[in-house]
Amino acid sequence: MNTGVNTLDSTFSYHWKSEVLLTAEISLMKKILVPVDFSEHSEYALQVASQIAKQHDAGIIILHMLGLSEFVQANSEEEEEKEAKYYMNLAKEKIMDFTDKEYLADIPVEAIIQNYKIFDEVDEVAKEHHCDLVVMGSHGASGLSHLFVGSNTEKVVRTSEVPVLVIKQPHKDFKIKKIAFACDLQTENTAAYEKVMAFAKLFSAKLETVYVNTSGANYMGYADIEKKIANFTKALGEDVPIRVYNHHSVEKGIFNFCLEHKIDLLAITTHGKKGLAHFFSGSTAENVSNHAKIPVLTLKV
Known part of the structure; x- marks a missing residue:
């Protein structure tokens, strides 16, 4: 040495x-x-x-x-x-x-x-x-928002142009077979989708793209969601399957989806100075530490 x-x-x-x-x-x-x-x-x-x-x-x-x-x-x-x-x-x-x-x-x-x-x-x-x-x-233990917000990990995630993979627990045999990309279907996230798809191909993993439709004031009808999906896939330049998951909380909805579909890795976008807090505005950051133990890949858009 x-x-x-x-x-x-x-x-x-x-x-x-x-x-x-x-x-x-x-x-x-x-x-x-x-x-x-x-x-x-x-x-x-x-x-x-x-x-x-x-x-x-x-x-x-x-x-x-x-x-x-x-x-x-x-x-x-x-x-x-x-x-x-x-x-x-x-x-x-x-x-x-x-x-x-x-x-x-x-x-x-x-x-x-x-x-x-x-x-x-x-x-x-x-x-x-x-x-x-x-x-x-990361040692975050209170859901996805608490996993990052205010921590040194969140500071890195917020500024990194390079994708960041966040690990919370030991993985003696790290294998990725299924990836969930949690997306709000904004067209600015098409570049992030392409990066996640490349990551999935690198690991020969299946990619699931999920949109969480929340109840209450932010609830969207079927026609409106179809329009968002159409705009997203048009910007992407290809038709991709988008799963719509209904839940009262974006955060809990994401992790319920990951649990139900046996997801190995969650991919999510972050918006520069806003960090990840923007993603959870209007939702309750519930304690989902058991779900948050899966690795999280963050991509800046």
């Missing part, structure tokens, strides 16, 4: 390469970014990323955001530099320890430590290193 430290205000990184090189086979999944904080949930994400990497001959980039400004309390510049080096070396040791896992064998791995906790930098790192996917752990 080769290690090296740049200047204190830049990125520290080390690289580890196994002797098994990537094959020349063309794949849509070549690099996976995994932000870690050394918690058990970030290890869940790393385990899943390793399984995806092995399935698709991809490499992994591990990102730890140190946030030295939170730790360095020194008065003089010399003391500050000494303290910064201490925390950087400590983080290096933790990263090396964290990646000393059997399940990472034969996977090309790169680890990067960033000095500050600016969450939109995750997207910058992902794009700079041409990552196809971000895999991130």
